[in-house]
Amino acid sequence: MRLWRALREVLSGRRRSPDFDALPIALVHLDATGALRQANQGWEQLSGHRLRDCLHLDHGEFLHIEDRPVWQQALHGLGEGRATWVGNLRYLHRRTELRWVEVRLVRHGDGLLASLADITAQVPEHQQLQARHRSLSNLLDGLPLMVYRCRNNRSWSMEYVSAGCRELTGYSAQRLVDSHSLTFNALIHPADRERVWHAVQQALRESRPFAFDYRLLCADGSEKWVRERGRGIYSDLGELLGLEGVVMERGGEPTRLEEVAAGF
Known part of the structure; x- marks a missing residue:
């Protein structure tokens, strides 16, 4: 040749x-x-x-x-x-x-x-798109935190969680996605659940991102302080489709919660 x-x-x-x-x-x-x-x-x-x-x-x-x-x-x-x-x-x-x-x-x-x-x-556009999504998923799964997308209900019904949820909570992603027996709300400390719910709803009403700290109940029975940051996802017509964000471990018990500092 x-x-x-x-x-x-x-x-x-x-x-x-x-x-x-x-x-x-x-x-x-x-x-x-x-x-x-x-x-x-x-x-x-x-x-x-x-x-x-x-x-x-x-x-x-x-x-x-x-x-x-x-x-x-x-x-x-x-x-x-x-x-x-x-x-x-x-x-x-x-x-x-x-x-x-x-x-x-x-x-x-x-x-x-x-x-x-x-x-x-x-190369077909859908193949390129699949490859980009696969790369992003692999990146997220390698991080020591939980990226999520969920519905805005009292159970925080999960539609997607990254593999980092196992390290964070002790539970696999499969246990948390679309689960009725193990909801993410059940993992939030009982003393923090109402505060978390109201903080998210207030942020949605004001069309702003939310950020706060709370305690998680892990699979091994331990409690863990975490920080969550997220926002609402909306349709072109302004309809709330769900929430997406990230939950990561916070080192040590915080001296003052962000939502309290913001006037919650």
């Missing part, structure tokens, strides 16, 4: 061919570990980085974090004797743009050759 011939000419030590930089595709030469040895101008257009700033860097650093394990598996496969690898990976442009790229990877001497074709325009 023309592109591989152009790349091999460069690698053989011959004069850099104009075709090498003119090809409408990124070509890269990597060592056996995946570090960048050489590339054409197509790489600079794809990544947004100057080639001299990328040399000897791990190629995986330019990938979306979720796709780096796939890249490592590809390198491992070629290291074990596989001749080629083809797959779609997401690259992070210097301007933080996300590029979907078809990668064709082959062994060459003691290193690897790769062609990188930008296929972002060919």
Whole structure:
């Protein structure tokens, strides 16, 4: 193929061919570990980085974090004797743009050759949206706090909670979502429940976010001071659809609750 011939000419030590930089595709030469040895101008257009700033860097650093394990598996496969690898990976442009790229990877001497074709325009919008949502979910699930969306009722019926709720409360997300046997209201200390309810309703009436502290009853029977921040979610017609926010542990018992300071 023309592109591989152009790349091999460069690698053989011959004069850099104009075709090498003119090809409408990124070509890269990597060592056996995946570090960048050489590339054409197509790489600079794809990544947004100057080639001299990328040399000897791990190629995986330019990938979306979720796709780096796939890249490592590809390198491992070629290291074990596989001749080629083809797959779609997401690259992070210097301007933080996300590029979907078809990668064709082959062994060459003691290193690897790769062609990188930008296929972002060919990837359906719903697939890109699903990937963004999956990335956001993975990020939230790794944080030591609980992100939630719930209905505005006395039970605080949960429609979504992040995986951090287990560390916060001792209960899994599955136990709290759409549960009648274990409601989030039941986890709020009995002495704090009415105060929490009225603080949220007051904030909704005033169309403002809410923030306050209260005690949670955890699965192991312990009490834990937490801070909650949230807001109402509304339809285009102004109808209240629910609440969303975040609950996190507060270190030590607060000396003064925020809602008291605000005049509640």
